[in-house]
Amino acid sequence: MNILKNTKYKRLLLLLTICIILFLMAFITVLFSNGSLKNNERQLASLDSLLLRKDLFVAAKKGRILRLKKQKEKATTNEELYMMNKLIYDEYRLYNADSALYYLEENKKLARKSNNNEWMVTSQLEQSFVLMSTGFLKEALDIAQGVGVYAFKLSRPLRSKYYGQMRLLYSRLRDYSNGNSNLWHKYDNLQKIYRDSVCMTATPDEPRYLNNMIWKYIGTPRVSHFKSILEKQIASTPQDTRYYAVLTYNLSTIYKYEQNESKYLEYLILSAMADIRTVNGDVVSLQELAQYLYSHGEIDRAHTYVNYYSQNAQRYQNKVRFISVSKLQNAIQQAYQERDKKQQRDLRLFLAAVSLLSLLLIGTLLFIRHQMKCLAKSGCKLNEANKLLQENMQNLSDAHQRLEQTNVQLNELNNKLKDMNEQLSESNINKEMCIAYVFNICSTYISKLEAYRKNINRKLKVGQIEDAKALTDSSAMAANELKEFYHNFDTIFLNLYPNFVRDINALLLPEEQIELKDCELLNTEMRIHALVCLGITDSGKIADFLHCSPQTIYNSRLKAKNKAIIPREEFMYAIKQIGKCKI
Secondary structure, three states: HHHHHHHHHEEEEEEEHHHHHHHHHHHHHHHOOOOOOOOHHHHHHHHHHHHOHHHHHEEEEEHHHHHHHHHOOOOOOHHHHHHHHHHHHHHHHHOOOHHHHHHHHHHHHHHHHHHHHHHHHHHHHHHHHHHHHHOHHHHHHHHHHHHHHOOHHHHHHHHHHHHHHHHHHHHHHHHEEEEEEOOOOOHHHHHHHHHHHHHOOOOOOOHHHHHHHHHHHOOOOHHHHHHHHHHHHHHHHOOOOOOHHHHHHHHHHHHHHHOOOOHHHHHHHHHHHHHHHOOOOOOOHHHHHHHHHHHHHHHHHHHHHHHHHHHHHHHOOOOHHHHHHHHHHHHHHHHHHHHHHHHHHHHHHHHHHHHHHHHHHHHHHHHHHHHHHHHHHHHHHHHHHHHHHHHHHHHHHHHHHHHHHHHHHHHHHHHHHHHHHHHHHHHHHHHEEEEEEEHHHHHHHHHHHHHHHHHHHHHHHOOOHHHHHHHHHHHHHHHHHHOOOOOOOHHHHHHHOHHHHHHHHHHHHHHHOOOOOOOOOHHHHHHHHHHOOOOOOOOHOOOOHHHOOHHHHHHEEEEEHHHHHOHHHHHHHHHHOOOOOOO
């Protein structure tokens, strides 16, 4: 009866313990839930990961700028200087306003020097854009209006660019005049007029045309046509470009008007990621995303994004953006403080509940401990025996694994040793054959020299001086001997290095392969490489061996380096390694 009673108590206590744990888990989940946006969580995580690597993108940007500046040093004509300045400006355009303005001034000087009106207008419009982006709206408007005085004389692309810049200026002026309804309507009407001018002058394949048509018809059924165009262009545009950021931002705005919140966030995040990759100093998409997250309770992420945006605005010297983001930062900071107060209140309640539950849990644990003590004592010896057995089995298993690993390593070493012994044996046989061949050649040359001496001596004894002179004056014999010497050298060398020709061609470009004639073992170029392979690298010694000038040897070696598929400085080392044993 007592056993049944104890079992019943244990079950009740176990059930009570499980209920307490589930209650605590539910309480903690409710308390610390941050209301994440589930549909776009994966994209937000990718954006967070990208922000952690922001310094890499800045370093890449600086590297591109440095390479362009080095290329500019090679420019000689005004056209080349203008194009290089423009490429450098494009990198600085939304990264560093002061540097961007400097290179625009350089191009304006070139325009005046070359009397090129198109260069001047292009530089002035870009200068207006940079000033507008940094908050100098009046100065930017003055420059753009100066261009507009003779807008009718401009080419169609420049007129379209001028109208686009004027639309941007009046859009900014409208956005910054929310406190004055009259000014707001005035600037809104002006930006619509210039927007229509852009649509009339730009061609449908220009990005400016698509951008303005979208903003013209946004919120209307007609925008669906441009929405499909946007989706196609986004699919074919690299994600690390400013144009990709603009396309995805425009598409997110369309979805915003369609109240498709998930798609709106998806393309807004893609736009922000593109801005981070391009180190954009005017990250509108990230500011809008931070504002959205802040309004939906994602304070931590909003704070991270606003800090990044603020750093970029400071670097780019965007005063207006910096002021607007400061307001958002203050709001987020206030939200942090309010959240801290709420968490403190919730924490006090949580601590009170935990204290009460802890007392109940402690009493339950003490009772369970008392009930389990007897069972623990009886099972202690069994556990110790099992533990000892497991340790012994584990030690035996470890020893067996180590033995298997040792056997595998030993087999591998034996195989390698066997291969090396075979190579050494083959190498020794080749060397013995070559030594015998060399001794035979030397003996043959001594016999020929002795016969030659006897022939000369015989002719001199009988008074055939002219015949003796004829034998010594003729170079035919030396040429024949030299030819035979080279043939012997080729034979001996290829006996030592049978794959030499193939190995040399493997180091050369496909179109620069060395092809030997049917009657040739090696040609002069191959003999030069053969001597380098044997350790003779001095051009003078190689020239003496091959009976040609050192300059010829130098030119041949230089030509071979230029034909190599590997770096030039590694070519000679690679030749020396041919035929060497590699362990």
